[in-house]
Structure formats: C-alpha cells, structure tokens
Amino acid sequence: MADNTYDAIVIGSGISGGWAAKELTEKGLKTIMLERGRDIKHVQDYVNANKNPGISRIAVAVRRR
Numbered sequence: 001m002a003d004n005t006y007d008a009i010v011i012g013s014g015i016s017g018g019w020a021a022k023e024l025t026e027k028g029l030k031t032i033m034l035e036r037g038r039d040i041k042h043v044q045d046y047v048n049a050n051k052n053p054g055i056s057r058i059a060v061a062v063r064r065r
C-alpha cells in the first residue's frame with residue numbers, strides 16, 4: 001500500500017511555495033507540493049530564457065497630482 005502521509009503539504013509551486021518546499025525538505029520533512037497550473041517542462045517551456053537581453057518594450061507610468 002502506498003504511503004500517502006506527509007509532514008507538510010505546500011499548495012502552489014510559485015516562488016513562495018518553491019522556497020517553502022526547499023526549506024521543509026532540507027529540514028528532512030517529507031513534503032508534497034500540489035500545483036493547479038499546467039505542467040511546465042524544464043527548459044522547453046522557459047519561453048523568454050534565451051531572448052536577446054535588449055529592452056524590447058518600455059512602459060512609462062506617469063502619476064499626475
């Protein structure tokens with residue numbers, strides 16, 4: 001029978017959840033992360049990773065008093 005018990009459950013794999021999971025696992029806790037979003041494939045789904053570092057678009061926000 002599968003062991004489905006965990007010391008910690010992290011909801012969401014954003015930077016907050018990712019960091020929490022890192023800290024928990026480094027302390028030896030058996031941790032599961034649940035993510036509702038689509039499966040992002042390492043490298044192939046990093047669509048902006050290899051683009052030219054030049055600025056392609058500038059947005060300026062002006063606040064009037």
Ligand SMILES: Cc1cc2nc3c(=O)[nH]c(=O)nc-3n(C[C@H](O)[C@H](O)[C@H](O)COP(=O)(O)OP(=O)(O)OC[C@H]3O[C@@H](n4cnc5c(N)ncnc54)[C@H](O)[C@@H]3O)c2cc1C
Pocket residue numbers: 011012013014015016017034035036037
């Ligand atoms: C358009 C845009 C551009 C940005 N650009 C920058 C930038 O250039 N630099 C910068 O530092 N910050 C940027 N930010 C801000 C940055 O994205 C956020 O501050 C950061 O992602 C917040 O991290 P988080 O882990 O709290 O949340 P998120 O990154 O939103 O992660 C939350 C995760 O939890 C999952 N989730 C939510 N609810 C559930 C559920 N019920 N069950 C399972 N999974 C769930 C979501 O699918 C998501 O993957 C930008 C934000 C936006 C919207």
